[in-house]
Amino acid sequence: MADQVFISLGPDRAELFRWCDDRLVQATSEREGEGGPVGGVHLGRVLKLDRALNAAFVEIGLERPGLLPLKKHDSLSEGDAVAVQVRRDAREEKGVRLARFNAKPNLIGERQPPALLLPPPMLWQTALQALVPERVEVIHCDRRGDADKIIAAAPELRKKVQHTPRRSWELNDAAAREEIAAALQEEVQLSSGGHLLVEPVRTLTAIDVNSGDAGGRRGTVGSEGGGGMNETALAVNLAAAREIPIQLALRNIGGVIVIDFIDIEHRGKRDQVVEALREAVIVDPAIDWVGNMSRLGLVELKRRRGGPTLAEMWSNRDS
Template sequence: MVKTLNKLIFTELRGRTVSVLASGNRVLQIGTAPDREDCALGTICVGRVRNIVKNINAAFVEYRPGINGYYSLAENRFHLFADGRDGSSPLKNGDEILVQISRAAVKTKDAVLTSKLSLTGQYGVLTLDGSGLGISSKIRDAGWKEQMKEWWEEEARGLVSGLSGTGLPRAGFILRTNAYGAPLEAVGLELSGQAERMARLLENGRCRTAGSILYQPESFFVRSAMDVRKDETEEILTDLPDIYQELQEAAGDGFQVPVRFYMDSYPLSALYRLDAALDRALGRTVWLRSGGYLVIEPTEAMTVIDVNTGKNTDKKTASETYLKTNLEAAEEIAVQLRLRNLSGIIVVDFIDMKEKAQNEELMRRLRQCLAADPVKTVLVDMTPLGLVEITRKKTLRPLHEQFSRSEKNR
């Protein structure tokens, strides 16, 4: 069976510039470009400590004029003081420190800031967190992992040794999935460039005022293009001239798939039926092929998903019908989490099944489906009440917030 390759599409949809990952006629993922006034994830600034709150072991740091972020003192035990002080010195109100946005602001919650600065490339992430070498959990080739560990000890560690004077234990490097099978020379060249950029950034931080931006990651479009893999994606497609030009200029950084400008008079959004796909992605109900359906309810604290048999008319026993519906629901839930960019705590109420073997089969299927998600997603367990707990890493706003916000601003 021939594998259907994805297409990464950049186009306009309901007044927003969107990134769409499509496989055949199905939309797998929709994301909107951040507003211009927003600081993108990964932005590094000089911040000023405005308030230290001891009872929550955290500080609030003004990283842009009039905008504060949450800075956990439990997670950030070393600080990058702009004046060059040792990173283990206690933090005080008025201190200026280098911080990076690790999580965007969501509704009433401030952005989350970290002192564990990182620079993300196509093959790896340079970090200032003392982690040494890390390897994506999606890479399972034990032989390749051993080869990369040797490469780190014999060659790569020396490329980041000059960053040890930052007040942190040592620099680290996390190999992304894209690094698997890439030439070592290319990975090493990228790491060397990242180390040089980080060194300049740390030096510049000493002579910049609070609120200054020291580093901004590549644009939303370039980052999205850099993340796709040639074994999964056929091409990058856009009908927006400015974005096409930006991607062409950035292509020297090593996109793995070709970029094509769509010139047909029939709009891309209509060709891929993106309006209808967005309506489904924002809807409360998702129908399954068997006639069953999901009800998806995002709340402030968590997302709740209910599985129902609905119109399932298979001539099978109730036990078989429940299992079939649940297995189909497991596959669709993995798709919906990614499509809607749901994160945090997700609780799923599957149809109750009495047999232990059937519940074990369901959990295996769900775990397998969630493993394909590029965002870290963990299947926690099934509770005594039969509820399944999932956690998914928070990055960008969920899709329903991205579009509700854009509707208000129009």
């Protein structure tokens, strides 16, 4: 399983496409300055200390103050200036999560909080830094002069970078746009004849695995009965297990994901589906954990949040 990465750092927009085994598994698109705050370094001001949480609320110039966890004997006081780095995006009613940053005096200078000291990396930079170097086959750089920027973002990938003008990209833009358009839909067709229904809600993402025309409604395919019906359920579940990590990576969906597979009575076959899922997550370095399958066919997994979703990036692309 090898990654091919295509990067275009145009004057108006930076784009990155990652393909794995002829499937698009990652796509980022961003104008300078329109990305999220994660990775940015700020000189902040302590607004409030909360000893119950053992944390400080720090103003850094965003809509809500960020949360900075404190060490046991931290000497910060309300009103103090503190250098921090944003480690996690704001979500729901919570502000960003912060960590202390050891800023050199010349970086701070005479600035007063709140002040931005170092801008956050762009999405393509974050995506490169998250890759597993051993799995990267080549990084195609649209413009020869941008190679140095790519190498600076991920020095360990230096030998993989080569200049390939965008007009010569083997996996052309039209193919990428087709994959992106499909990933912006709720329903995903499976090779087995079944389909997935991907439904992000406020606190988690639910993925429902359905048999479609492969054998009837999900409630009957996996129920006790003929072996053919159970084999159909297994085939659809295995296809879903291989497809779901690709969809999560491409859609950039983070947090808790609950997968509702078609019910299978046989425990060994349930384990087979989970094993296929665990093998498939190699395509996505952001997936941290995959749980076991319950008797009801539910599997939980956790994926690190990082930047906007595919829908958010591509809805802003032409604005």
